[in-house]
Amino acid sequence: MPADQSSSLSGHGQTVCVTGAGGFIASWIVKLLLERGYNVRGTLRNPDDPKNAHLRELEGATERLSLRKADLLDFESLKEAINGCDGVFHTASPVTDDPEQMVEPAVNGTKNVIVAASEAKVKRVVFTSSIGAVYMDPARGPDVVVDESCWSDLEFCKNTKNWYCYGKAVAEQAAWDEAKEKGVDLVVVNPVLVLGPLLQPTINASIVHILKYLTGSAKTYANSVQAYVHVKDVALAHILVYETPSASGRYLCAESVLHRGDVVEILAKFFPEYPIPTKLKDDGKPRAIPYKFSNQKLQDLGLEFTPVKQSLYDTVKSLQDKGHLKPPARQEEDSIKIQS
Ligand SMILES: NC(=O)c1ccc[n+]([C@@H]2O[C@H](COP(=O)([O-])OP(=O)(O)OC[C@H]3O[C@@H](n4cnc5c(N)ncnc54)[C@H](OP(=O)(O)O)[C@@H]3O)[C@@H](O)[C@H]2O)c1
Structure with missing residues (x-):
């Protein structure tokens, strides 16, 4: 049976904490x-930074949202x-x-949250990990289906200086270890990579992946593949795994894997007015092939994933609505002014 993807009052009477509430994904969860x-x-x-003001505008915020100052490395605040x-x-x-900025807050911050949750005797903690903790494994064959059983190879992440994936993998492992030790339901x-409409006024890292194809800053597209999912589906996945008592373990949250060439083609069809790259950056390698993956666990909880074309469309529309992406006519006008 499909999950209730619309709003229902399943949370009535419950109080939950969302860390980093002003972020792209967290704002949607809130x-x-x-x-x-x-x-x-x-x-x-x-809490007073104007970049977090959108939270107070959310429906129900006046009555049921309280904002608290906390840093991941400050246990008492958490x-x-x-x-x-x-x-x-x-x-x-x-x-x-950046390894200095990434690893310690991700890992020790996560441990702090689990310990605080254990002391508060909460019913369940839902942790936002990443595909970065799952798929960075050079030994994986092309026919392997990427799913919740896969873990990134830490040595490979280090050697390739992929400190984000390294930090997320170590943080997730720390979360499992700490939760086991403290008896927390995790x-x-x-x-x-998460796309879709922004609630926050600033641009987060995953949105930059698409924005660069529309502004003219990317002249070519890379010979690589990327998996995508809609932000609303990510937020709903968090709530479904929280609300379903039988939910356990990891949940891979992905809708599709595309070559960058497919991404620019979809964008160009929807938005031909932007200077979207048409040339592949030649790396001398054969065309990268999308990997296989399974999102069956979330489908079994009733999640119906938004198609990637919709995610790409919603992202661009939102960037336009928020004023991050000028309408193309204005871009042309500006470039004429600059040239003259
Ligand atoms: N977007 C994606 O494609 C994607 C994919 C997979 C997983 N994720 C994961 O999803 C989560 C949210 O990512 P996002 O895309 O929504 O990014 P985001 O918009 O940059 O949000 C990250 C949030 O974390 C907060 N934060 C960072 N360091 C902190 C610290 N030391 N103490 C307290 N808060 C801190 C930031 O607060 P400030 O505003 O104060 O900096 C911000 O609110 C992250 O765990 C990320 O790894 C994201």
């Missing part, structure tokens, strides 16, 4: 939780935010390939 009747405590490093909650959605994490969502 929105859906409020729509379902939950009382939500959102943690932010700076403890205060989580104490008294029924559940925790741990989404906050640096998103960077469920993990592993999203692939």
Whole structure:
């Protein structure tokens, strides 16, 4: 039976904490939780920063959203935010390939959240991990189906300086270890690259992957593949695994895997007015082939994934609506002014 993908009051009377509430994915989790009747405590490093103001505009926020100041490396601040909650959605994490900024907050921050959740005796913690903790494995054959049983090879991540994937993999492992030791009920969502409408006023890293194809800054597209999923589906996946008592383990959250050539082709069909690259960057290798994957576990919980074409369309529309992407006529006008 399909899950109730619309809002229902399943959260009535429950209080849950969402870490890093102002982020791209977390804002959507907060929105859906409020729509379902939950009382939500959102943690932010700076609740007064205008980049977090959108949270107060969400439906139900005035009555049921409280924003708390907390940093992942400040245990007491997390403890205060989580104490008294029924559940925790741990989404906050640096998103960077800088090892100094990435690894410690991701790993120790996650341990702090699990310990605080254990002390508060919450019913369940949902942790936002990543495909980065799943698929970075050079030994995997082309016919292997990427699913929840796969783990990234830490040595390979280190050697290729992929510190984001390294940090997320070590953080997820730390979450499992800490949860086991403390007897915390942990469920993990592993999203692939997330697209779709932004609720926050700023541009996050996964949206830049698409924005660069529309502004003229990318002259070519890479010979590589990428998996995609819609942000609303990612948020709903978090809530489904929280609300389903039998949910356990990891949940790969992916809709499709495309070659970059397919991405630019879809974008060019929807938005021919932008300078979308048409040339493949020649790396001397044969065309990369999309890997196989399974999202069956989330489908079994009733999640109906949004097609990637819709995700790409919604992303661009949202960038236009928020003023991050000028209408093409304005871009042309500006370039004429610059030239003259
Ligand atoms: N977007 C994707 O494609 C994708 C895919 C797979 C997994 N994920 C995971 O999903 C989660 C959210 O990512 P996102 O795309 O929504 O990114 P985002 O918009 O950059 O959000 C990240 C959030 O983490 C917070 N944060 C970073 N360091 C922190 C610290 N030391 N203490 C407290 N908060 C901290 C940030 O707060 P500030 O605003 O204060 O910096 C921000 O709210 C991350 O765990 C990421 O690894 C994302």
